[in-house]
Structure formats: C-alpha cells, structure tokens
Amino acid sequence: xxxxxxxxxxxxxxxxxxxxxxxxxxxxxxxxxxxxxxxxxxxxxxxxxxxxxxxxxxxxxxxxxxxxxxxxxxxxxxxxxxxxxxxxxxxxxxxxxxxxxxxxxxxxxxxxxxxxxxxxxxxxxxxxxxxxxxxxxxxxxxxxxxxxxxxxxxxxxxxxxxxxxxxxxxxxxxxxxxxxxxxxxxxxxxxxxxxxxxxxxxxxxxxxxxxxxxxxxxxxxxxxxxxxxxxxxxxxxxxxxxxxxxxxxxxxxxxxxxxxxxxxxxxxxxxxxxxxxxxxxxxxxxxxxxxxxxxxxxxxxxxxxxxxxxxxxxxxxxxxxxxxxxxxxxxxxxxxxx
Numbered sequence: 001x002x003x004x005x006x007x008x009x010x011x012x013x014x015x016x017x018x019x020x021x022x023x024x025x026x027x028x029x030x031x032x033x034x035x036x037x038x039x040x041x042x043x044x045x046x047x048x049x050x051x052x053x054x055x056x057x058x059x060x061x062x063x064x065x066x067x068x069x070x071x072x073x074x075x076x077x078x079x080x081x082x083x084x085x086x087x088x089x090x091x092x093x094x095x096x097x098x099x100x101x102x103x104x105x106x107x108x109x110x111x112x113x114x115x116x117x118x119x120x121x122x123x124x125x126x127x128x129x130x131x132x133x134x135x136x137x138x139x140x141x142x143x144x145x146x147x148x149x150x151x152x153x154x155x156x157x158x159x160x161x162x163x164x165x166x167x168x169x170x171x172x173x174x175x176x177x178x179x180x181x182x183x184x185x186x187x188x189x190x191x192x193x194x195x196x197x198x199x200x201x202x203x204x205x206x207x208x209x210x211x212x213x214x215x216x217x218x219x220x221x222x223x224x225x226x227x228x229x230x231x232x233x234x235x236x237x238x239x240x241x242x243x244x245x246x247x248x249x250x251x252x253x254x255x256x257x258x259x260x261x262x263x264x265x266x267x268x269x270x271x272x273x274x275x276x277x278x279x280x281x282x283x284x285x286x287x288x289x290x291x292x293x294x295x296x297x298x299x300x301x302x303x304x305x306x307x308x309x310x311x312x313x314x315x316x317x318x319x320x321x322x323x324x325x326x327x328x329x330x331x332x333x334x335x336x337x338x
Contacts, residue, residue, distance in 0.1 A: 046078045051107040053093020055086035057205030059222045063268050064108045066300050074294050089116020089173030094124040100273045103280040110268035112176030114327045119175025130281050131317040133288045134269035136306035139242030141223045143235040145214050153239040153258050157189050165197035170207045171220040174200045177266045178220040183334035184262050193335030224304050248305050
C-alpha cells in the first residue's frame with residue numbers, strides 16, 4: 001500500500017486563488033467598472049455539471065439532485081446536468097472527474113469514497129481533486145427484513161459470532177462507511193474480521209432490494225435511505241450509529257444505548273477537478289456557500305434529516321487531510337487493509 005500523502009490543492013491552488021484575487025482587484029481599480037465586470041464574467045457559473053459517483057437511489061444521488069434543484073430554484077445557476085457514474089465505491093466517478101475538462105463541475109463524495117480509494121487501491125486519489133465544501137452528515141442505521149428473528153443489535157452480532165459468514169450484511173461499496181461500521185461492530189465484540197460476510201452494492205436501491213427480498217440477513221446505510229421502509233414496516237431498524245436517536249425513526253435506539261461502544265456518522269461534500277485554477281475554485285466555493293445560506297437549502301437539510309456540516313475551502317481541505325489519515329487507520333485496525 002502506498003504511503004499516505006498530504007492533501008494539497010493541485011497547481012498551488014491556494015496561492016493561485018490569492019494571486020487571482022489581487023489581479024482582479026488591480027484590474028478593477030486601474031481600468032474601471034467595465035474591466036471588473038469582464039473579469040467577473042470570466043468565472044461566473046451559468047451551467048453546472050454534477051457528477052454523482054454512484055447509481056441512482058442512494059445518498060450521493062439524493063444529495064447531487066437536491067444540490068442541482070436548489071441551485072436552480074434559487075437562480076444561482078441557469079441549468080445543471082447530473083451524471084451518474086457508478087461503481088467501485090465512487091472511484092469510477094473519481095476517475096471520470098480526473099479527465100473532466102469543464103471547470104464548472106462538482107462531484108459529490110464523502111466518507112464512503114475515502115475508504116473505497118484505499119480498499120480498491122485506486123490510482124485516482126482524492127488528494128488530486130480540488131476540495132470545495134463539506135455539506136452534510138447523518139448517522140447510519142442497521143436494519144433487517146421485517147420477518148427477521150433479530151430484535152436488537154446484539155442478536156445480530158451474537159449470530160455472526162456463532163455462525164460466521166452464514167450471516168450476511170449488505171451496504172454500500174467495499175471500504176465505505178457501511179462496511180467500516182460492520183467491521184467496527186465485530187471488533188467491538190471481539191469477533192475476527194474473517195467472520196464478516198459483507199455484500200457491497202454501488203447503489204442504495206440494490207441493497208434495499210436484497211433486504212426486501214430476504215436475500216441478506218441485515219443491511220447498513222444512511223438513515224435517510226431506509227427510513228421510509230422502516231416506517232412502513234417493511235424493515236426493522238435495530239440501531240442507529242449517531243450519538244442520539246435519528247428524527248426520522250426516533251424509536252430506534254443507538255448502538256451505545258445497547259452496549260456497543262461506537263459512534264459513527266457519514267459525511268458528504270463536493271470536490272472539483274484538480275485541473276481548475278484558483279479563480280475557478282473560488283467561484284465554485286462561493287456558489288456552494290451562497291446555496292448553504294438559502295432558506296431552501298436549510299429546508300432540504302431538515303426534510304432529509306441531514307445535519308448541516310458545512311465547511312468550505314481551506315477548512316474543508318484540512319478536514320479531508322485528517323479524515324483520510326483516520327479512515328486509513330480504522331480500515332487497518334478492523335482488518336480491511338493489511
């Protein structure tokens with residue numbers, strides 16, 4: 001496995017952004033409003049491409065389409081194009097972003113991709129993208145088919161201890177946050193990672209179909225992806241992974257309330273191509289920041305029960321650097337990496 005790299009914005013982006021700001025300021029001051037308007041138009045974003053590195057139906061897809069809708073409805077852009085590039089925990093989408101020529105492009109990503117890059121040994125790295133903003137976070141939920149014999153999280157864990165890989169857990173792509181939570185639950189119980197039979201899917205719709213068809217023993221995903229089926233009685237929620245109950249399924253206990261000493265939340269954000277310059281990065285960051293401040297986006301967060309976890313620019317870059325290091329350590333600790 002390759003050594004860890006520090007996340008640095010490509011092409012000296014931080015310095016480039018500062019230089020661009022100085023150039024724009026000088027042009028405006030030296031040549032009047034026409035020059036300033038022209039400079040602004042060079043980085044104005046009318047049309048936006050949003051890459052969703054997953055199949056339709058999951059949390060990344062929900063986030064990307066909500067982002068596109070709210071940007072348009074708030075007249076922050078004229079139009080948007082959402083493109084799904086599924087597979088390999090988002091690393092197929094990451095490869096697509098690496099060759100993207102349109103600077104007005106955002107890719108939805110998050111905790112899942114951080115782990116998938118490591119477990120898939122991806123040649124394309126998050127470190128090679130341009131960090132724009134962290135948007136949301138939400139807890140995970142562990143669910144089982146309604147007919148399951150498991151009544152709480154300890155029933156599931158005890159059955160894995162007794163029967164090993166005869167017990168299957170589905171979720172998102174290998175190495176992602178769902179897979180990590182499954183591994184952490186086994187480690188917490190002193191069960192070898194070899195006992196984990198994890199069945200990954202690239203889209204939330206596929207894992208849901210496997211659960212509803214009783215093809216797997218249990219499933220893990222973001223609360224928002226399974227909440228409606230839980231409320232309809234089609235799935236039973238055993239536990240949520242946050243510090244407190246999730247508002248969509250408030251009667252579901254947390255892992256810690258059931259003696260499982262784990263708290264884990266899934267975050268999502270957006271990055272841009274690594275080839276863009278400082279002014280283009282600043283324009284995208286301002287666009288997403290403007291959206292975050294709208295009433296509509298705050299309503300979208302509330303509707304989906306996504307916590308507002310907004311970080312932009314340098315703060316998001318620092319967060320990413322630390323998260324990549326932490327996820328790598330966790331994957332190694334729970335046996336998903338050598």
